[in-house]
Amino acid sequence: MEFFLSLKVSVPLIQIAMLLTLSTLALLFRRVKLALMINYIFALFWGYILSENFNIINGINQMDLKNVFIYFGFGFLVIILALVGFFQSRD
Numbered sequence: 001m002e003f004f005l006s007l008k009v010s011v012p013l014i015q016i017a018m019l020l021t022l023s024t025l026a027l028l029f030r031r032v033k034l035a036l037m038i039n040y041i042f043a044l045f046w047g048y049i050l051s052e053n054f055n056i057i058n059g060i061n062q063m064d065l066k067n068v069f070i071y072f073g074f075g076f077l078v079i080i081l082a083l084v085g086f087f088q089s090r091d
Helices: 013-028 034-051 056-060 064-086
Strands: none
Touching: 013 034, 034 064
16 A cells, blocks of 8 residues: 555646546536546546556555455446446436
8 A cells, every 4th residue: 555655646737738628628518428538538547657657567566465456446346337327328
């Protein structure tokens, strides 16, 4: 857990502006699912790709088994909730 608490990620201002612009446009055109996907993509990009110091394999090797299950459990839960929300239609 210490590994995740000490991790620092700096996000370029242009990417934050792009996220806000794309999300705002999607929400203005009432495309809520698209806005949610845009936010998921940016979050994953910033968390896993942009961070040069973060190597997911080394991070998992440093965690104990309980934290690994919690880490992947929450990730799996987010995926399940997103899929349920995307396939549910409101008429």
